[in-house]
Amino acid sequence: MKGNVTVKTLAKELNISIATVSKALNDSYEISADTKRKVLDLAKKLKYERNPAASNLRSHKTKTIAVIIPEIANNFFSLAINGIEEIARKRDYHVLIYQTHENSETEIAFTDSLLSGRVDGILISVSSSTENYEHFKELVKKIPVVFFDRTIEDIDAVKITTDDYESAYNATCHLIENGCKKIAYLFALNNLSTGQQRLSGYQDALKHHQMPMDHELIVNYEKEEEKNYQNIRQLITSQKPDGIISSIEEFALPCYYVCRELHLSIPKDLKIISFSNLNTAALLSPSLSTVTQPAFEIGREAAGFLFRILDKKHFDPDEIPTLKSALIKRESSSL
Amino acid sequence: MKGNVTVKTLAKELNISIATVSKALNDSYEISADTKRKVLDLAKKLKYERNPAASNLRSHKTKTIAVIIPEIANNFFSLAINGIEEIARKRDYHVLIYQTHENSETEIAFTDSLLSGRVDGILISVSSSTENYEHFKELVKKIPVVFFDRTIEDIDAVKITTDDYESAYNATCHLIENGCKKIAYLFALNNLSTGQQRLSGYQDALKHHQMPMDHELIVNYEKEEEKNYQNIRQLITSQKPDGIISSIEEFALPCYYVCRELHLSIPKDLKIISFSNLNTAALLSPSLSTVTQPAFEIGREAAGFLFRILDKKHFDPDEIPTLKSALIKRESSSL
DNA sequence: CTGTTAGCGCCTTCAT
DNA sequence: ATGAAGGCGCTAACAG
Numbered sequence: 001m002k003g004n005v006t007v008k009t010l011a012k013e014l015n016i017s018i019a020t021v022s023k024a025l026n027d028s029y030e031i032s033a034d035t036k037r038k039v040l041d042l043a044k045k046l047k048y049e050r051n052p053a054a055s056n057l058r059s060h061k062t063k064t065i066a067v068i069i070p071e072i073a074n075n076f077f078s079l080a081i082n083g084i085e086e087i088a089r090k091r092d093y094h095v096l097i098y099q100t101h102e103n104s105e106t107e108i109a110f111t112d113s114l115l116s117g118r119v120d121g122i123l124i125s126v127s128s129s130t131e132n133y134e135h136f137k138e139l140v141k142k143i144p145v146v147f148f149d150r151t152i153e154d155i156d157a158v159k160i161t162t163d164d165y166e167s168a169y170n171a172t173c174h175l176i177e178n179g180c181k182k183i184a185y186l187f188a189l190n191n192l193s194t195g196q197q198r199l200s201g202y203q204d205a206l207k208h209h210q211m212p213m214d215h216e217l218i219v220n221y222e223k224e225e226e227k228n229y230q231n232i233r234q235l236i237t238s239q240k241p242d243g244i245i246s247s248i249e250e251f252a253l254p255c256y257y258v259c260r261e262l263h264l265s266i267p268k269d270l271k272i273i274s275f276s277n278l279n280t281a282a283l284l285s286p287s288l289s290t291v292t293q294p295a296f297e298i299g300r301e302a303a304g305f306l307f308r309i310l311d312k313k314h315f316d317p318d319e320i321p322t323l324k325s326a327l328i329k330r331e332s333s334s335l
Numbered sequence: 336m337k338g339n340v341t342v343k344t345l346a347k348e349l350n351i352s353i354a355t356v357s358k359a360l361n362d363s364y365e366i367s368a369d370t371k372r373k374v375l376d377l378a379k380k381l382k383y384e385r386n387p388a389a390s391n392l393r394s395h396k397t398k399t400i401a402v403i404i405p406e407i408a409n410n411f412f413s414l415a416i417n418g419i420e421e422i423a424r425k426r427d428y429h430v431l432i433y434q435t436h437e438n439s440e441t442e443i444a445f446t447d448s449l450l451s452g453r454v455d456g457i458l459i460s461v462s463s464s465t466e467n468y469e470h471f472k473e474l475v476k477k478i479p480v481v482f483f484d485r486t487i488e489d490i491d492a493v494k495i496t497t498d499d500y501e502s503a504y505n506a507t508c509h510l511i512e513n514g515c516k517k518i519a520y521l522f523a524l525n526n527l528s529t530g531q532q533r534l535s536g537y538q539d540a541l542k543h544h545q546m547p548m549d550h551e552l553i554v555n556y557e558k559e560e561e562k563n564y565q566n567i568r569q570l571i572t573s574q575k576p577d578g579i580i581s582s583i584e585e586f587a588l589p590c591y592y593v594c595r596e597l598h599l600s601i602p603k604d605l606k607i608i609s610f611s612n613l614n615t616a617a618l619l620s621p622s623l624s625t626v627t628q629p630a631f632e633i634g635r636e637a638a639g640f641l642f643r644i645l646d647k648k649h650f651d652p653d654e655i656p657t658l659k660s661a662l663i664k665r666e667s668s669s670l
Numbered sequence: 671c672t673g674t675t676a677g678c679g680c681c682t683t684c685a686t
Numbered sequence: 687a688t689g690a691a692g693g694c695g696c697t698a699a700c701a702g
Binding site for chain 2: 004047049050051052053054056057062064071072073074075078079081082085094095096097098099112113115116117118296
C-alpha cells in the first residue's frame with residue numbers, strides 16, 4: 001500500500017497545491033474549469049481513488065448507510081434491500097448489512113456500534129423479540145434513522161410501512177365474500193405495531209360483518225415450528241374454521257401440513273390467505289391466496305427519506321406515505 | 336459530533352497519556368493489567384466507541400469486507416449472504432453489499448472503487464454478462480478475493496462452488512431413470528464455468544446412457560422473458576421432449592406457462608427438473624423437482640477462506656472444498 | 671482562483 | 687510500564 005496515488009501525488013505531478021487538488025476533486029466552485037479538468041484527467045489516468053478513511057475522518061461523511069433487519073434470507077427483506085441499494089447507488093453510497101436474527105441483544109449491539117461514526121444514517125426493521133425500546137429512543141437522537149416495515153408505535157422517527165390494518169381488513173373481507181363463516185387468525189409480531197395493526201384489521205372486518213369473534217380462533221406464533229404445527233392442528237380439529245388468515249409467511253407451511261394430514265382440500269374445505277412475499281408467486285401452490293407487500297417500493301421509499309434527512313431537506317410529517325399492500329387472488333388459477 | 340468521547344477524553348479523565356490508552360484498548364502486552372482494567376472500565380462507562388475512520392487511516396485495517404453479487408433478491412444469494420454475515424459477525428467484521436444486476440460495467444465500477452482501501456477483502460459471484468476478465472485479474476493482485484458460486488475458469492484465486500457438473504449429471508440421470516427418452520436442456524450462464532459445467536454434466540449423462548444428443552434440444556437463455564417463453568414453446572411443440580433440465584430457476588416459470596397453455600401435465604407428460612433455491616420448497620408446486628445448492632454453506636465457506644487469507648494463514652490449494660449439491664425429489668409428493 | 675496551515679482520532683516508533 | 691511526538695490522507699479556514 002505504499003506506492004498509492006494520493007492528492008499529494010497529483011499535486012506534485014501538476015505543480016499545484018494539494019488543497020487545490022482536493023477542491024478540484026470535490027468540484028468546488030472556487031476552482032477554474034481548466035484546473036478541474038487537468039486534475040480529473042490525471043486522476044483518471046493514474047487511477048486515483050480517494051481514501052475514504054481520511055476523507056471521513058476529516059469531513060465526518062462516510063457515504064455509507066447501515067441496514068438492520070431481522071433476516072436477509074426472507075423475500076420481503078431481500079426485496080427491500082434491493083430497493084435500498086438502488087437508491088444508495090444513485091447517490092454513490094455504500095450499504096452495510098446487519099442481521100439481528102430476531103434477537104434484541106444483537107440489535108442493541110449493532111446500534112451501539114454504529115454510533116462510532118461508521119455510517120451517516122441507519123435503516124431499521126425491528127426484531128420481533130424487541131420489547132424494550134430505550135436504545136432506539138437514544139439512537140434516533142444521535143443519528144438519522146428511518147424505520148421500515150417493522151416499526152414501534154411510540155418513537156419520534158420516520159416510519160415507512162405497508163398499511164397493515166387495511167391489508168388484514170381486506171384479506172378478511174375477501175374470505176367473508178367468498179363464503180367463509182368462521183375465520184381463524186394466526187397471530188404473530190405481537191409486540192410490534194405491524195402485528196397489532198394486522199390483528200385489528202382482522203377483528204374489525206369480523207365486527208363490521210357481524211361475524212363471531214372468538215379468542216379460541218386466534219393462534220399465537222411460537223418460535224418452535226413444531227408448536228405452531230400442533231397449535232394449528234388443534235385449532236382446525238377443535239374449532240373447524242372454514243377460513244384462515246395467516247399474518248406471516250412462516251405460518252403458511254404448517255397450515256399446509258395439517259391440511260394434508262387431515263385430508264382437507266384447500267381452498268374447498270378451508271380457505272387460507274397468507275401474508276407472503278415469495279418473489280416467484282406463480283410457482284406457489286395455486287390454492288394459496290397471498291397478501292403481498294410492496295417490499296421493493298418500501299425499501300426505495302425508506303432509503304429516499306433517509307437521504308432527505310441526510311440532506312437536511314425539510315419535509316412535512318404528512319408527506320410520509322403509508323403504502324398500500326396489494327391483495328393477490330390466486331385461488332382461481334389452475335395449473 | 337463534538338462532545339464525542341475519544342482516547343483523549345479517556346486519557347484526560349484517568350490522568351494518563353493517549354498512547355497508554357490506545358495501547359490498553361488494543362490489549363498491548365506493554366500495559367499493566369491494572370491500567371488496562373481502568374481504561375476498559377471507563378471506556379464502557381463512557382460508551383467509548385473507537386473511531387473506525389481514524390483507526391483505519393492509521394492501521395490500514397477496515398474490519399469490513401465487500402460482497403459483490405448479481406442480485407440480492409434471489410434465494411441462493413440471500414442465503415449465501417446469510418452465511419457470509421454469520422462468519423463476519425464472529426470476527427466483528429462489517430459487510431458491504433453490492434448488486435451488479437448482471438451488468439459487467441457495474442461490476443467493474445464496484446471493483447475499481449473497492450481498491451480505495453474501503454475494505455480488507457472481497458467476495459464475488461460473477462455477473463453473467465461478464466466476458467472480459469481483465470479487471471478481475473488485476474483485482475486479485477491487489478486485494479484478497481474469494482469467488483463463490485459464479486466463477487471464471489482462468490483466474491488464480493480461491494473459488495467456492497457447488498459441483499455443478501455432478502449436479503447436472505445426477506439430475507439428468509434422475510430423469511433417465513424415471514423413463515425419459517428425450518431430454519431437453521435450458522442453457523444459461525454460458526460464459527461462466529458454472530454454466531459450462533452444468534451443460535457438460537447433462538451431455539455426459541446422455542452420452543453414458545447412449546441417449547441422443549441434439550443441438551435442437553438445447554435452448555439458450557435470453558434476457559427478455561418473452562423470448563424464453565417463445566423458445567421453450569418452440570422447443571416443446573417441435574421436439575416434443577419428455578424431460579427437461581432447467582439450469583436456472585428463471586427458466587422454470589416459462590416452462591410452466593407453456594405446459595399450461597399446451598395442456599401438458601407435469602410430470603405425467605413432461606418431467607421437469609430445475610436448479611432452484613427457493614427456501615420454501617414445500618410451497619412449490621409438487622410437480623417440480625429441484626436441484627438445490629447448499630447456499631448457506633457456500634457463503635460460510637467462502638467467507639471462512641477469505642478470513643484465512645486475511646489472517647495470512649497458509650493453506651494447501653487442495654484444502655479448498657468442492658461442495659456437492661443436493662438433489663431433492665419432489666415429484667411423488669401429493670398435496 | 672490558488673496556496674498555507676492546521677488538524678480530524680488514532681496508532682506507532684522511540685524515548686524515558 | 688508509560689509518555690511524547692509524528693503522521694496516515696484529506697478537507698476546512700483563512701490568506702493572499
